[in-house]
Amino acid sequence: MHEIDKVVINFDEGQLFLLNICLGFLMFGVSLELSLKDFKYVLQRPKPVMIGLTSQLILLPLLTLLLIYLIQPPFTIQLGMLMVAACPGGNISNYMVHRSDGNTALSVTMTSIVTLTAVVITPFSFYIWTQILDSPAGFARTVSVDFGAMVKIIVQLIIIPLIIGMIINHQAPKFRSVIIKPVKIFSIVLLLGIIAFALAGNQEIIKHHLGAVFFIVLIHNGLAYVLGFYFSRLNRLPERDVRAISIETGIQNSGLGLILIFNYFHGLGGMAVLAAWWGVWDIISGFLLSSYWSYQNLDEVMEITG
Numbered sequence: 158m159h160e161i162d163k164v165v166i167n168f169d170e171g172q173l174f175l176l177n178i179c180l181g182f183l184m185f186g187v188s189l190e191l192s193l194k195d196f197k198y199v200l201q202r203p204k205p206v207m208i209g210l211t212s213q214l215i216l217l218p219l220l221t222l223l224l225i226y227l228i229q230p231p232f233t234i235q236l237g238m239l240m241v242a243a244c245p246g247g248n249i250s251n252y253m254v255h256r257s258d259g260n261t262a263l264s265v266t267m268t269s270i271v272t273l274t275a276v277v278i279t280p281f282s283f284y285i286w287t288q289i290l291d292s293p294a295g296f297a298r299t300v301s302v303d304f305g306a307m308v309k310i311i312v313q314l315i316i317i318p319l320i321i322g323m324i325i326n327h328q329a330p331k332f333r334s335v336i337i338k339p340v341k342i343f344s345i346v347l348l349l350g351i352i353a354f355a356l357a358g359n360q361e362i363i364k365h366h367l368g369a370v371f372f373i374v375l376i377h378n379g380l381a382y383v384l385g386f387y388f389s390r391l392n393r394l395p396e397r398d399v400r401a402i403s404i405e406t407g408i409q410n411s412g413l414g415l416i417l418i419f420n421y422f423h424g425l426g427g428m429a430v431l432a433a434w435w436g437v438w439d440i441i442s443g444f445l446l447s448s449y450w451s452y453q454n455l456d457e458v459m460e461i462t463g
Contacts, residue, residue: 179347179350179412181313181314181317181318182318182343182344182347183344183347183410183412184272184314184318184319184322185318185319185321185322185340186322186340186341186343186344188318188319188320188321188322188323188326189322189325189326189333189336189337189340190251190265190268190326190337202263204392204394205260205263205389205394205398205401205402206263206266206267206270208388208389208392208394208402209263209267209385209389209398209401209402209405209406210267210270210271211388212384212385212388212389212402212405212406213246213267213271213385213402213405213406214271214278214282216384216388216406217242217381217384217406218239218242218243218282218286220242220380220381220384221238221239221242221286221377222239222286222289224238224373224376224377224380225238225239225290228373228376230369230370230373230427231369231427232290232292232427233426233427233428234369234370234373234427234428234430234431235290235427236287236290236422236427236428237370237414237418237427237428237429237430237431237432238373238377238431239283239286239287239290240283240414240417240418240428240432241377241409241411241414241431241432241435242282242286242409243278243279243280243282243283243286243414244275244279244409244410244411244413244414245268245271245272245275245278245279245409245410245413246267246268246271246272246405246408246409246410249344249345249408249439249440249443250264250268250404250405250408250443251264251265251268252341252345253404253408253443253444253446253447254400254401254404254405254447256444256447256448256450256451257400257404257446257447257450257451258397258400258450258451259397259398259399259400259401259403259404259450260395260397260398260400260401261401263397263398263401263402264401264404264405267401267402267405268405272319273316273319275413276312276316279413279417314413314416345440369427369430370427370430370431370434371434373431374431374434374435374438375438375442377435378407378435378438378439378442379407379442381406381407381409382403382404382406382407382442382446383403384406385402385403385404385405385406385407386399386400386402386403388402388406389402389403400450403446404443404446404447407439407442407443407446408439408443409435409439411432411433411435411436411439412436414432414435415429415432415433415436418432
């Protein structure tokens, strides 16, 4: 058994409660852009939505399993990779799609569907894919997921804040228009704060074990973008749809994954370190990718007008 499999991130109930409040606010920020009307997009243009959901919900976990097979990382890192792959996206992905001149409506629709169904999909997906893994000899915690416990956590942390935000979106549009921009900005800052706070007091553990996940996350995240991009291209989608699906496949709500790890797996080392680094890196990678695509569009406009 690898050393990182024995590591447990120290976390008390007070810190966990604060993290849960923070994640609830993140979900509230996402919900301010969600409406039941978004689902009309599925009826009007079902093909890109179905392709995007297939990429994110089926192909990404399969890619993750293939990567686990090829790299053979420590067992708790394998669990962390599958936890991240099972999580929905969030408003950060919507922002990155907008920056890249991708199809923001498609991005928001995918976010709506995956987030609202996360109460079932996230625990179910994690449970199904982890059954394929082999627990190493001497590993104390067997991979037996309490589906009901994970559903309860997700209802508290996602569904309730989403309902509140969607009610504001529908019933108080003027108030929503005032708060949405600062909520978006604060949400990104808060996500980084969640990760930093979650790992506070564990600097030595992170310093010692970050190297074990550093390049795995870079490879995993990069291949996720590539997967979404080329799967969309193979299905002959327009460029703006391709960009949206690529980013939606590559950016996952690792904040949710991190809190599930602390709530349910009690801060299991490899899972927590991987989810935390993913949360930092996919913001960086999403910003770089969206910047590249936005500058690419600017160059095309200058060529046409020049």
